[in-house]
Amino acid sequence: MEYLPFILIGVMALFMAMPLYIWLGSKRLQGQAAPDYAALLTPQQQGRDKLLFYFYSEHCGPCRTLAPLIDSLAERHGNVVKVDVVQQPAAARQFGIRATPTLVLVEGGKVVKVLLGAVSAKQLEVLLRGD
Template sequence: MKAVTDADFETAVLKSDKPVLVDFWAEWCGPCRMIAPVLEEISKEHGDKLEIVKLNTDENVGTAGKYGIMQIPNLLVFKDGEVVKQILGAKPKAALLRDLQEFIA
């Protein structure tokens, strides 16, 4: 999974030609570390339909602030430059796949 920053967020996420799930996370966040391998698996299995990227909220406060990220992990799915889905908190893989079904089917 690729890391994005304030500097390349627009190009990597908002201008992407396919849906992009952005994992807003931080180094100190335990649930963020728990969900990371699950997102990695989903990325490998469904990367052709849904791109998954990570954005460190401590290092990229501009983007995190713009999207009102108050708690993490916070997953936002962007399509055509707009937020189309929000998933809060760490979830098991099966639950995440259900939440993302419309983007990976």
């Protein structure tokens, strides 16, 4: 029983390290060339220089709360690409998506910004306008 506290500390450290691992992986993607995403685009989105990819899952609570905001942005700006990670796992793997919701801003074929988790409407507007 002397080793039980060490096992508990190890398990706690593992649970604390997982979000950090996901965050670091997403930050490593920034500045890299974006994977081939032409198959994910609609004809209206083809040729656009700036695209916001929204990776989500139907079973994700934060994704469901963010969905109406993303839908309204997609209608107004037209450069929002919604990718369901369950329906398109290959696309999620290409982008290195490990958690949902994840937003990836691609500009000029390069990943400019990666945001994890739910974000505010103001943050998304600034991201799409480029302020």
